[in-house]
Amino acid sequence: MAEEISGLEFLKSFDIFANFTDEALKRLLSKVEILELDAGMPLFAEGETADSLYVVVSGEIKITRKIGEDMEKDVSLLGPKSICGEMSLFSGRTKRIAGARAKSYTRYYKIHIDLVREMFVGDPEGTSRTFKAMMLARYHQLAKSDRELATVYELSRLMGSDLNLKEFCHSALELICFSIPQAESGLIYLLDRRSGDYIRRGEVGYEQAPEILYFDPPAARVIGLSLGAARMDPIVVSDPLRTAGMLKGIAEAKAAIVMGIVVDEKLAGYCLLMNQSQVFFEKDCDMNLLRSFSVLLSSAIDNRSRVSGFGGH
Amino acid sequence: MAEEISGLEFLKSFDIFANFTDEALKRLLSKVEILELDAGMPLFAEGETADSLYVVVSGEIKITRKIGEDMEKDVSLLGPKSICGEMSLFSGRTKRIAGARAKSYTRYYKIHIDLVREMFVGDPEGTSRTFKAMMLARYHQLAKSDRELATVYELSRLMGSDLNLKEFCHSALELICFSIPQAESGLIYLLDRRSGDYIRRGEVGYEQAPEILYFDPPAARVIGLSLGAARMDPIVVSDPLRTAGMLKGIAEAKAAIVMGIVVDEKLAGYCLLMNQSQVFFEKDCDMNLLRSFSVLLSSAIDNRSRVSGFGGH
Incomplete structure (x- = not known):
């Protein structure tokens, strides 16, 4: 019973x-x-x-x-x-x-x-209410898929455009922060092969982040470690304490998504998406979209960094 | 009345x-x-x-x-x-x-x-039949969006993989031919900067196509012309006579989609999708998907061609 x-x-x-x-x-x-x-x-x-x-x-x-x-x-x-x-x-x-x-x-x-x-x-009455509710749910699913497709298509349009490295990083960050509502702000740091430092090349909603990192940031080390195992998979950090440790000296945030930018199988930089006000979890993020974004970002930066001297070259 | x-x-x-x-x-x-x-x-x-x-x-x-x-x-x-x-x-x-x-x-x-x-x-009876038909249509739309997303995500996975240029071209062609049912076969030719010839670097369903093109193929000229105007936009050719003229010396087909592979704003090769048995039209193709595929293909080939000596470098 x-x-x-x-x-x-x-x-x-x-x-x-x-x-x-x-x-x-x-x-x-x-x-x-x-x-x-x-x-x-x-x-x-x-x-x-x-x-x-x-x-x-x-x-x-x-x-x-x-x-x-x-x-x-x-x-x-x-x-x-x-x-x-x-x-x-x-x-x-x-x-x-x-x-x-x-x-x-x-x-x-x-x-x-x-x-x-x-x-x-x-029960025709119950059936009618059921159909309406189900139809509405399908429309919302369609809206989600369409928006995801629009994001990926727009990213590939940016890749084919003649934006320079910095313009590209900014536009790509804007796009992904809008598509992942949990991401309130975003940063891209790229390795400068001359100095060995990570230089800020893109920021959305977080202008006070440092321009140059003179030390090896913890986030880079975490990505470096993960490169050996599940290469390029974005990491979602939901624990505020762990987030603070990982972003030490870079930004304040309760939750973060850390993506490696990989060129010739070496870490050439990273992209951080952050939420300052609340914690979010992996299930809230579309991992397919993040994974795809991470690969496309790496590929576009690889192409553009040959001109600018940034990245792995 | x-x-x-x-x-x-x-x-x-x-x-x-x-x-x-x-x-x-x-x-x-x-x-x-x-x-x-x-x-x-x-x-x-x-x-x-x-x-x-x-x-x-x-x-x-x-x-x-x-x-x-x-x-x-x-x-x-x-x-x-x-x-x-x-x-x-x-x-x-x-x-x-x-x-x-x-x-x-x-x-x-x-x-x-x-x-x-x-x-x-x-009319509750008519309403019930209407809801069923509409619901079914939404499921089919969802299936289309999901398949399109799966294609783009798989292409970005290929881009992030360590496939060499030839393996990458083959896998990317397989993927796009499957996603665009009208494309029965596909070819990728890339410019060899040493000889100035277009060399076949990928083929699906069309093994008898020539390995090397010793002349400037008409398709390349058409893309070259279009590069000035609407850069990189795929061209859908539905007229069998025009198709035959454009693919002269390359392949026999009734309809074709011609996509330029552009590196550093120069034509570095092209991708052909063909249908040998029937004519199809632009409205049958998802231009967003084709456009995105064309950009991602160019970007991936740009990255890989530095190693192989093919493409625009």
């Missing part, structure tokens, strides 16, 4: 179920399959016929899309209390437009779409 | 109206405002309160998103027979999540959401 009630509350936390009666949801729950997957096992494949939707109870599901005959790319990660496959409700028995695979050991509900459709038919 | 009937057929061509009766649509039509905008005039601004949806009769509307305090970026273009602003139907009176502006002289219907809601209330 406790299991059933908690299952009920669990279902009601989703848009798709929130507008139906307890009775209807209990009937649904009694027919739900509770299943599990080990890490790496597929939930469904892109192109497969879709007849069920899935609710993640615990664990993580990767959503993947084919980007080549034998290549696939993770496009998103669904944690506990996520739902996927609900498109099949609207499309009839069509093909999955994405694949799904367990990232870690995952427990989930498998709910046949016929069961949900039955519930829809029994 | 002729006007009314054609207006009726016009409305019925949209998901949102297709499932309602002629009577309901005629009632709606009698209250629609038919308006016009000159090129450059705003239809609505991002952040503005949303109370209407818009149907483009003739002309073009740009959809824009803010990517900075004073920066906006075009994210899509709506031609004749497009609809926008329909999110307001589901959200109540909320803010626009994107802006819209006439690209050319545009005639459009402005339809207050209360009129559409009235029609929905009067």
Whole structure:
């Protein structure tokens, strides 16, 4: 009974179920399959016929899309209390437009779409409210994807422009700070190969940061260490104490994202995104966007630094 | 009367109206405002309160998103027979999540959401079919955006990898050919600064293309000419005769996309995407993706060509 009630509350936390009666949801729950997957096992494949939707109870599901005959790319990660496959409700028995695979050991509900459709038919009023809420959620997802695409396209436009190094760094920082709402300010420091110092080459919302760093800054050491392992992956620092230690002598902030700028596999500088007023966490950031930004920034700076004498050359 | 009937057929061509009766649509039509905008005039601004949806009769509307305090970026273009602003139907009176502006002289219907809601209330059955069709369309749009993002992110991953020039060209071509279904095959030729020839450095689906071009290929001349005007913009060639002329001595194809690879503002090579079996048109291609691909390809080749001796160095 406790299991059933908690299952009920669990279902009601989703848009798709929130507008139906307890009775209807209990009937649904009694027919739900509770299943599990080990890490790496597929939930469904892109192109497969879709007849069920899935609710993640615990664990993580990767959503993947084919980007080549034998290549696939993770496009998103669904944690506990996520739902996927609900498109099949609207499309009839069509093909999955994405694949799904367990990232870690995952427990989930498998709910046949016929069961949900039955519930829809029994309550037109609830169905109408449900459709509205779901439609709105899709519009917001679309807005997020479109904005992310616009950011990446604008960054590649900047890369193709004839901005000099300093102008490029400033514009790129402006762009990424706007796209990551948690980033209130940003700094780019690049290694000057003559002096061996890190020189400020871009700043947004943080003009009082030092122009030159005469010592090896802690942030650079952290990136230097991480280069050996997961090369170029941005680091999100959410602990104010750790943030203060890492940014010592550079800036005051409660949370920071630290990205290495890598040229010829050597650290040629770094980009810092900061939040002075609040702590934020990795889950708030789009790691795909940050990773891509970090690579594109490095590549553009590599090209421009040959002219200016900054960077790894 | 002729006007009314054609207006009726016009409305019925949209998901949102297709499932309602002629009577309901005629009632709606009698209250629609038919308006016009000159090129450059705003239809609505991002952040503005949303109370209407818009149907483009003739002309073009740009959809824009803010990517900075004073920066906006075009994210899509709506031609004749497009609809926008329909999110307001589901959200109540909320803010626009994107802006819209006439690209050319545009005639459009402005339809207050209360009129559409009235029609929905009067026909629950039609409303349910409408919601399903619209929801499905949003899922497909999301899939397109996600795939485009996955492509750009994968390309930036390739840029940050330690692939050599030839491996990079091959992988990048595979990626873009998969993302643009009209591109059945692809070639990359890069200028060898020692011999002055264009050498094949990447091919997908077209192994019989010549390894070396001993003459200045027509495609290169076309790109060279276009460099002065709209720098780096990919050219979509849909006319089989023009395609044959442009690709003379390189490949046989009915349609082609020609992209310049530009290093230090000079033409350092080019990327050709081809379709041997059918003609396609500019509207089938995502120009944002192509433009971005062209810039990123140029930047990555610039970095890698210093090592290999190819490209503009």
